[in-house]
Amino acid sequence: MDDPILLTDEQMQEFLVTGYLVFRPKVPEGLHDRIYKQLNQIIDDEPNPGNNILPRVPEMRHILNSPEVRGALISVLGEDYLEHPHRFCHPVWPVHEPLSPEATREKVYRNSHQDGYTPLGHPRQHYSRYARVMYYPQDSPVEVGPTHVIPGTQYNKGLTDEDKARLIPLSGPAGTVSLTHFDVGHAAGVNQRPNFRHMIKFLYLRASKPKAPSWDSLSTDWKRPTQVSVPYDLELVWTHGWDWLCGKQDRYETWQSTHSVADAKIGDLIDGLDPTSDIEKRLESIQLLAAAGPRATEGTASLVSLLDTEHQTVRAAAIYALGAIGEAAVGPLIQHLREVGTREDKKDIPDGWSEGAISMEDAANALSAIGEPAIPALRKLLLESDGWAGINAAFALGEMDDVAAPAVPDLVRCLSESKSHRKIRTMLDTLGSIRKDVPVEAISAMFFENRPEWDEDVHRWWTPTDGIRTHAAMNLARLGPDSAPVEADLLRALDDPCGHASSFAMNALQRIGSSEGLAAVMAYLMSQRWDASVDGVRQF
Template sequence: MRDESGESGLAPHFTGYPDTGAWLTNLTDRQRSTMDTPILLTDEQMQEFLVTGYLVFYPDVPDGIHDTIYHRLNEIIDEEPNPGNNILPRVPEMRHILNSPEVRGALISVLGEDYLEHPHRFCHPVWPVKKPLSPKATEEKLSKNSHQDGYTPLGHPKQHYLRYARIMYYPQDSPVEVGPTHVIPGTQFNKGLTDEDRDRLIPVTGKAGTVSLTHFDVGHAAGVNQMPKFRHMIKFLYLRGEQPRQPSWDSQSTEWKRPVQVTVPYDLEIVWAHGWDWVCGKADRYASWKQVHADAMADAATLIDRAGSNHEVADRIAAIQAIASLAEAGASAVPTLVSFLDTDHQAVRTASIYALGAVGEAAVEPLIDHLRADGQREDGKDLPKGWSEGAISMEDAANALGAIGAPAVDALRALLLESDGWAGINAAFALGEMDEVASPAVPDLVKCLTETRSHRKIRTVLDTLGNIRKDVPVKAISALFFEDRPEWDEDIHRWWTPTDGVRTHAAMNLARLGTDAADAEDDLLKALDDPCGHAGSFAMNALQRIGSPSALAATMDYLMSQRWDASVDGVRQF
């Protein structure tokens, strides 16, 4: 068996559980009651999270519980195949970590009160190296391990907004010598990682019980374990239910402020402020930027020159953000900004995306033309370059159109219906980034569910309908549980088929709709038995959130049939 770093080695043999009585006794009534009182993040913590893409904290649970979890994981990894998604029922003590006030409060803060737990979970063990590595060899291995996670069961687009988050839990003390996860702050906006990024790896060290909350797309790497014991990290995924309407953290002000700690190499304040306004639920996602730069006066031609590739990256970004401060008056810079998309330095591209969003309507037609050209280029390939059945990278132009919002809706609707290929997929994604602002496109999106043959476009459309939420006909989504298309039955990634992907996205987005999905209850009851466990799990979530007596009864019946006796193992069977 291999760990996330690819390092194999002998596992220390399991020697029995520690005494669980101590931590069970210490789980007092006070601690049980605090599980119902989430500890929300502060404004400063939220702002830091938006900038760096991660936070580290410690849940308030009895210390002994981490030791119990660690020893149970040692036994599993030593004696059994990795249980994958079943790690939580296999080690159910971890529910006390996930239900702690700190973890629940952090998730509510970044994803809203109605967040969902994704069925994918995984224990990432790191075995001790066979012999100590030199500092240079350790650095090289860390660089090699660096990556951005893929989604499961099939691919999902990377997203700048806080729609997905990941909890990483470490049950053992995690000094750098045991190989904790290393994170690359600020890379949640990247399409990929560069050597410049890999040079900025920071170890997430801490005592037993350390929890790291991360943006799903932030770059990270497994460390190198040079101690004679396992290093465990257990990953849990979560997703937002609906668009933010107001701050869901302990907010004292909705005014954007740069956090005290900015551990990223480039100033992308327009990106951070835009994300802040979105998660605050503001109708204008550039409200903070406009407030700070309301009196901006600059010559667009001079700024365009300063943004050129003959200048330093930091200076170029400063010029691009100054163009954004001009808003509509920066229209003359649109061709230059569009030329930076997709191929320039990642930070320049990211700044350009949101500068184009600030310019607004004048950028729509050039961006649509750019997307159309992207589609013509990619549709001649077996698979678009940006589509990997793990992590999907949409075109920068799609992110820019999503940032523009309402002025881009009609043009995107036309492109959506014009193309079943890469351009149409990106159009669907861009509409989804607007949330309910894109509700006029719902009839066109629903039409795609029945008329397109592309499972990639259908999966993207389903996510977009889940984001829009308003006026979505849920039966059009649940009908996909019963869609039988032979061309979707071929394994395309990790033994999953397009049918699995479509049904999972359908169930997931019905779950996000909450009580609005009530008309699909009968179809969801049938989906509980879907052969893809992800689809059945999300169908259960959807029924739970619908909340009718029949839906809740079906949920309990499903859970009872899925129950797991964690005390039974390969030796003891009853």
């Protein structure tokens, strides 16, 4: 296998700003045409294979294993990234009658969305922890209906009309691949040609926090990309993500070293947050308050009031300004979480927990950005609340990675005491992100935790038990060799009735690498082998 072709500093900076990159890997001649013809036959004659699309069309492995795709995934997710078992072929059928440009735009507009996670739900995350590869085996001019993307919306809690007006088609020749942040807004196009348009989606996730740049980095200094296709300046957010990806201890190092507010009056900056001010003025004030850091403490209440507001850019900037203020913002943010938690616990459970995505409270993201000073208050809230506030506390701790290691005993305690499968799934992910001092036995115990209330169908026959076992296996896979003490549990999990759980268990065993585990993985794969030459007509 050829060496991966890593992304450059500028490509990584562009990814942080826009949430996507487009490239075309070099693969054997004729490959895309063969894949396209196979997909046409499948869609014509068979049900959509869903997660089985790769074994059904195994030549697509040449795309995924190409130096360009592997290099891009390593760059964004780290060398130890994991492949998620969910994959899907998204065909777009030709329209019956040609549509006018106005009708086409309206249809794409209505198609706009941010993806959900499967099985069951998962929180959206600003950091680059999940990525999506979209592969197009056919030439994809705009008339074929390629995916359209909304640059910069990976930090959004939803898509506004303003966002949807910025849809950009990802057109390209056969073999085009787009790599996107999982939460970036996108939409299927409209196919006005006579043939199918196929897009095959593959998901990947980060296993461990960044310790240093995993791309072809020449400098860890932030440089604004030359091509910025987003309407507002969110450099505070972009540099925060950059510093995290570079493995810097201080995720505000770039912002506060390159922005000075020595002559600015904090009161004037707070006045600039007035809702009657234009967006650019408010963003400038928010980001200068972040540059002031703890000096901007008196602006905490005003910034908290901007959380969860309608304008997505304003709320995103406010999150990281509060993070920059630091310890003085912890109390108001915790109080905000408590109040929201009390209110939300009285409502019906959001649909996003059922094969979708959950947007955690902006206050939780702000607390995670504050880091270590927020840990004691988050630990207390975690133990106090088994509802929405406690779930957000668990999430915030996970976004801190190993900085939150002091909270591990509380998380382990809550795994056994919590009655909420939603909180348990969130805590399992948090333990996988913290990694340090995590007792893997507490995670693997979830394979064998049986509660009657977890066996009810939630969506498409998924049960809470499926979700918990999948998250347990996934996070043991993220922990890799550290999961060796529970190898026996992982061997049993290969027979889990939920394919996602067994797939992640297989991945964990592969990473542990013992002879017994690898032999079990090979036996498992041999029994799962799919003969792609067999179809609805030819059965042997």
